[in-house]
Amino acid sequence: MxxxxxxxxxxxxxxxxxxxxxxxxxxxxYYLMEFCGGHTHAIFRYGVQDLMPDNVxxxxxxxxxxxxxxxxxxxxxxxxxxxxxxxxCTYGDMMRVPGTKQRSxxxxxxxxxDIRMIYSTADALKIARDNPDRxxxxxxxxxxxxxxxxxxxxxxxxxxxxxxxxxxxxHVLTPAAIGHxxxxxxxxxxxxxxxxxxxxxxxxxxxxxxxxxEAGAELYRKPVVICGFEPLDVMQSVLMLIRQIxxxxxxxxxxxxRVVTREGNTKAQALVDKVMERRxxxxxxxxxxxxxxxxxxxxxxxxxxxxxxxxxxxxQSREVKSCECPAILRGAKKPTDxxxxxxxxxxxxxxxxxxxxxxxxxxAYWSYGRFREPAKKKEAAA
Amino acid sequence: MCLAIPARVVELEDGxxxxxxxxxxxxxxxxxxxxxxxxxxxxxxxxxYALHKVSPEEAARTLQLMAEAGVLSxxxxxxxESAA
Ligand code: SF4
Numbered sequence: 003m004x005x006x007x008x009x010x011x012x013x014x015x016x017x018x019x020x021x022x023x024x025x026x027x028x029x030x031x032y033y034l035m036e037f038c039g040g041h042t043h044a045i046f047r048y049g050v051q052d053l054m055p056d057n058v059x060x061x062x063x064x065x066x067x068x069x070x071x072x073x074x075x076x077x078x079x080x081x082x083x084x085x086x087x088x089x090x091c092t093y094g095d096m097m098r099v100p101g102t103k104q105r106s107x108x109x110x111x112x113x114x115x116d117i118r119m120i121y122s123t124a125d126a127l128k129i130a131r132d133n134p135d136r137x138x139x140x141x142x143x144x145x146x147x148x149x150x151x152x153x154x155x156x157x158x159x160x161x162x163x164x165x166x167x168x169x170x171x172x173h174v175l176t177p178a179a180i181g182h183x184x185x186x187x188x189x190x191x192x193x194x195x196x197x198x199x200x201x202x203x204x205x206x207x208x209x210x211x212x213x214x215x216e217a218g219a220e221l222y223r224k225p226v227v228i229c230g231f232e233p234l235d236v237m238q239s240v241l242m243l244i245r246q247i248x249x250x251x252x253x254x255x256x257x258x259x260r261v262v263t264r265e266g267n268t269k270a271q272a273l274v275d276k277v278m279e280r281r282x283x284x285x286x287x288x289x290x291x292x293x294x295x296x297x298x299x300x301x302x303x304x305x306x307x308x309x310x311x312x313x314x315x316x317x318q319s320r321e322v323k324s325c326e327c328p329a330i331l332r333g334a335k336k337p338t339d340x341x342x343x344x345x346x347x348x349x350x351x352x353x354x355x356x357x358x359x360x361x362x363x364x365x366a367y368w369s370y371g372r373f374r375e376p377a378k379k380k381e382a383a384a
Numbered sequence: 385m386c387l388a389i390p391a392r393v394v395e396l397e398d399g400x401x402x403x404x405x406x407x408x409x410x411x412x413x414x415x416x417x418x419x420x421x422x423x424x425x426x427x428x429x430x431x432x433y434a435l436h437k438v439s440p441e442e443a444a445r446t447l448q449l450m451a452e453a454g455v456l457s458x459x460x461x462x463x464x465e466s467a468a
Contacts, residue, residue, distance in 0.1 A: 093431065122432020124414060147388070151433045154416045205388045205428070208436045232449055260442050261428070267436060270417040 018237040019053040025244050031057045033196045034243055035333055037180060038203040039066030039361025040231050046370035048233035058240065061195070062366075064179055064288055064331040065203055067144040068095045068359035072285045074319035075172055076101040079141045082170065083107070083115035086312050088137040090117045091126040096143060099355045102319045123155035130159070130167035139308045140169045147205045149173040149297065150270035153277040156299070156306045170308040171299050174284065176206050177214040178295035183333065184222040195333050199243040201236065202228040204258045211266025215254045223252045230258040277303055287321075287355065288331030325354035330363050337364040344368060388428040388435055389450065390443035393421060404429065407447075 026032060036042055042062045045051060051060055064070050080101055083090040090107070097108045097119060111117040116136075120126050123140060130138040142152045152169060159167045180200060202215055207228045215226045225246035229239035239257040246253060256262055277300060284296030299307040321327070324342060329335035337343050337356065347353035349365055356362035360369075391404035391411070400416040404427070415421045415434045426443035427434035438446075 122413070124432055147430055147435065150417050150435075151414070151431050154414065154433070205430065205435065208388075208428070232446070261436055261438060267417065269419055270435070273417065 014234060015053065015237065018234065018241060022053075022058065022237065022241050022244060023055045025241065025248065026055050026058055027248060028057065031059065032244060032247060033059050033061050033198050034201060034240060035061040035063045035183070035197045035199075036201040036229075036236070037063035037065040037176065038201070038206070039069065039359065039363075039366075040204070041201055041229065041236060042066075042363055042366050043361055044231055044233055044236055046366040049370070050233055050236050053237065054240070058244070061197060061333040062330065062336075062363040063183065063200075063333060064286065065145065065176065065206075066331075066356070066359050066361040066363075067148065067174065068099060069327065069331060069355040069362045070174065070179075070286045070288065071096075071099070071143055071172055071355065072287045072319070073101050073321055074285065074317070076107075077105070077317055077319045078314045079170060080105055080107060080110045080115070081314050081317075082139055082141075082308065082312055083110055083117050084113075085315075086137070088116070088139045088308075088312070089129060089133060090115070090139050090141055091120045091129060092117065092141040093121075093143065094119045095359050096141060098352060099358045100322060100353060102317070104322065104353075123151045127155055127158060127162075127164065127167060130164050131162075134166060136166060137311075138167050139312075140167070141172070142169050143172045145174055145176050145203070145206050146209045146274075149274050149278070150209060150267075153274045156277050156303055157273065159306060160303070165305070168306045168308040168311050169299060171278070171297060173278070173297045174286065175280075175295050175297065176203060176210070177218055178292055179286065179289065180215065180226075181218045181222070182289055182292045182295065184218065184224060197224065197333065198247050199225040199227070201239050201243070202226045202254070204228065204230050204235075204262065207256075207258070207262045207266065209267050209270050212254050212256050212262060212264050213266070219252050219254050225252045226254045228254070228256045228258050228262050230260065276300075286331075288328035322353045327354040327356045327364075330356055337367040340364070388430040390426050390438055390446050391429055392443070393423055393425045393427060393434075396421070396423060402427075402434065404434075 082088050098106050100106050107117050126140040212228050219226050227239040227242045229235050242255055278297040279300050280294050281296045281298045283291050283293045285291050304310045326335050326340035342353050347357050352358045356364040391406040393402045394405045395403035402415045413432050418434045426438050428436045
């Protein structure tokens with residue numbers, strides 16, 4: 003196939019690498035945050051960092067939905083299954099994330115809680131249909147890509163009169179998180195975190211469009227380039243960011259025009275808007291409380307809101323001590339800065355969320371990165 | 385979790401349901417989020433929903449890349465598990 007051949011053309015990668023090296027101003031350093039865990043994964047999988055000059059550094063962002071869910075919300079989900087006896091439906095990625103005292107959904111399930119892994123919200127609806135005498139709760143997590151399917155499920159449940167189905171809504175919003183990273187960095191990080199520009203998410207942007215980033219780019223004077231998931235996309239986007247930074251521009255540019263438009267998928271947006279509205283604030287692991295950064299179910303759909311239907315108790319939720327996920331999610335630390343990395347904490351036995359999801363920075367470092375980092379240093383020293 | 389995988393629509397059913405073909409696997413997905421889908425179109429699928437129409441070329445290169453990166457088999461396994 004012609005396009006695949008074209009893509010595999012190493013020449014193109016080399017040309018891009020050369021252009022980046024030529025255009026990157028040697029008198030300055032470029033810190034580029036890839037917001038999305040998918041990009042983190044691609045950067046490591048293909049060794050994109052190795053193709054960059056020494057003065058271009060990727061800063062890994064908080065765009066991994068599993069990683070940013072605060073422990074308290076996970077504990078709440080465990081409680082829904084264990085104390086309220088509901089059938090809890092969850093996407094597979096959440097199963098192994100350790101909550102307080104390392105209690106994960108998979109452990110709760112082993113102890114007898116009825117927790118079911120689903121691929122699609124349609125599966126959760128089917129479980130509700132098949133179990134009319136049980137309460138079925140869908141543990142909804144994810145960014146704007148994953149939100150519309152949740153909205154459709156609620157509308158479908160309403161249309162069918164499924165009264166035993168509800169949603170524990172934890173959907174979060176990307177532009178708010180980018181704004182927060184730039185606008186109110188944690189005071190502890192002021193020294194460490196520097197960001198000169200963003201690689202914006204691809205599939206999230208396919209839904210929301212590129213428009214929602216414009217206000218933040220303008221306000222914080224940082225360029226954003228919406229970037230596809232492929233390694234060449236990442237390299238091309240880096241070049242676009244470097245050009246903007248060199249020219250003192252801070253615009254929202256779209257490298258991923260194959261899929262993303264300025265307006266996005268308006269049908270999906272309208273469905274979400276019908277069912278959900280903004281929360282005043284929401285807690286993110288690592289970022290703390292971020293205003294206007296998440297969605298809740300509208301009052302008119304309260305019958306499908308698990309938070310309204312089941313009272314969860316106030317509890318003392320705690321992360322695993324010395325897990326550095328919070329600082330890593332803010333871009334302030336690297337996985338290798340964590341004492342537990344690769345020793346106590348591995349993908350088989352994860353201590354924190356960033357090691358569970360393949361989009362988490364720790365998992366990416368473990369799978370690909372730890373072998374590359376020393377190579378890079380050697381190169382730099384030579 | 386955020387990955388979307390391209391597949392070809394082979395059949396349209398009532399209630400916003402489409403059957404897609406992906407590496408020999410057939411799967412029923414929802415097309416409630418996209419407009420004007422026809423048989424033969426390629427769509428990006430995320431958690432059982434078509435998110436976006438893509439060109440056949442884009443679909444081919446994305447699939448190729450996912451296969452190279454070893455994520456295609458993972459995604460397919462996820463889809464397969466739930467097919468039961
Ligand atoms: S290596 Fe493990 S314990 Fe350390 S920050 Fe990453 S997930 Fe947390």
